[in-house]
Amino acid sequence: MSEEMILDIQDLRTSFFVDSNEVKAVDGVTFQVPKGKTLGIVGESGSGKSISALSVLRLIESPGEIIGGSIKYKGEDLTKVKNSRMRQIRGNEISMIFQEPMTSLNPTFTIGQQLRESYKIHEGLGKKAGTKRAIEMLELVGIPSPEKRVNQYPFELSGGMRQRVMIAMALACKPELLIADEPTTALDVTIQAQILELIKELQEEIGMSVVMITHDLGVVAETCDYVAVMYAGKVVEFADVYTLFENPKHPYTVGLLNSLPRHDKAQDELIPIKGNVPAPNEMPSGCRFAPRCPFASDICNTLPELEVQEDGNEVRCWIHTEQWDGDKEVQLNAK
């Protein structure tokens, strides 16, 4: 990729220290977000995708801690900047939307008050000017009669409406990077369609980059330009969206696609991935996926590196290295 990178994460490590044990939630994650593009991070629960995102904004609370790696935002290493600088960045330059629109909004303040707060902090706008901007923003995200809504409380709005308010809030200061953590998971599909379309449109309008965290491969196919697949705290595959769906290389990615029930075509049988994600204290020292991998061999007891392939994509798997002497066929389920 020769494009300009707005975010460049190298070997990020975030751990939680519980009862003198270290739980490596994010274990050496590396990925980049090209400017103006959307990067999807997919993975199942516990893969470390949300913790990676929270690490970017340094929102990890004790007992969690970023213990290594760098997060370069436009060349500036966010793991090293002062707290005061971090506060300027949060909401102003990098913004985040969360999964639960109800728990992320403060129930005791009106929509307007909550939107005004960020204008006050970041731009020093007063009440009147702030309200005016709030109404404009609500209008932008397609909330009917914003003049009325601005004085309402979160409980007076429906789920989809609340998520739009969250988006309005995240976009209040026209950030350069938006991190959306499962923004539509709690919503019905028809509302999800509206929200995804909205994010895409606003992205074009203000030229921001997006990190879309999701477990839904449909959402990824629809919205992302690049995809990082995470498993047990590591990125196992990084590819552009077309390659990922048409020529997936990591057995885990292949397994995910094979176990996905599709609504757009009839399938005979799903091929699930056997077993479960290993518990943090039982994590294998080699390839994390080896115990569930149908292709695993002895070499997999050593951890493979994320290596660049011929087509420019990156895979963390021995099969795609020269050391592999077995069969190289990791096939997608016949369509």
Next chain:
Amino acid sequence: MPSKPLLNVENLEQHFPIKGGFLGRTVNHVKAVDGITFSIDKGETVAVVGESGCGKSTTGRAILRLDEPTAGKVEFEGQDVLAMSKDEMRKMRKDMQIIFQDPYASLNPRKTVRQTLWEAMDIQKVVPRKERNNRIIELMETVGLQKHQIDRYPHEFSGGQRQRIGIARALSVNPKLIICDEAVSALDVSIQAQVLNLLKRLQRELGLTYLFISHDLGVVRHIADRIIVMYLGKIVEVGDTESIFENPQHPYTKALLSAIPVPDPRKKAQRIFLRGDVPSPIDPPTGCRFHTRCPFATDYCRTEQPVLEQKDTETEGFHNVACHYALDIQRGKHDPQYEMYNVREILDEEGEDAATEDKAEYTKTEK
């Protein structure tokens, strides 16, 4: 239908009262399920789909009388379920089991797998005490749990494994019908596929019948023989699975299907965007309940309630739809009343509508 259906539901109605006012009287009702009729044959899987608040879960609960339905008829193997006494009902539940969405909340955290399954068998008096331990181990193997896990507590299992315990518990009393209420929704895809395959295998081996309640149309297409689409307490469309997916006839079903993101970056479906949110089930719209959001709605739809019937006579098999214009839309004789593919335009229009409403309200109060 040649043979008698296993489960027959007629005009089932579930209205929850809303208490309010000074004396705590019933001031209104939430019409969660408002007169639905369907039947399930033995060995078949029928799925109920729809968005949150459409009444799909309420339907499942009403059939089992977990909430007492307000009206209608439920027949299981010809017996009237709603007329049964508490005792008879408890016996009946041996034949009708339910698996819930949340495996965390539906298992007793203080009971081991052995105790949980033992209790279920005890209540229904199914397996003689001496054989129970063997039966429990057999059940665990059936659902893919290991023998040595028998004395473990729910917190020692992962989400997918807990759902398997839930399935084992349902199976422990040898039911005929299992209601799966979002049974795989909380699971990760790789685990979800395991559980779906398990449910399918159990159906083949034990001749089970499923009522499968889900919001995930991918899952439904995979597991169901027939699909019921619900909207705001009513059935809008029902038919054989392939027919529903390949030839959806109700504008709501079409919009619902078009809204699901396709896991293929080269397939960009043309999406029908619906206006606004689902109306309140306390005071559902008159006529067709979907008319407030339907791009095809006319004045006729606002007053006349459509009947659920077979419209397209060329369809092979079973496919009923409740829409006045289903056939005309299909033949291109009835056009949408506004642009339905452009979300921006729809949102702007909504804004304008709301603005004029506000204005009207404002002038009214002025006077």
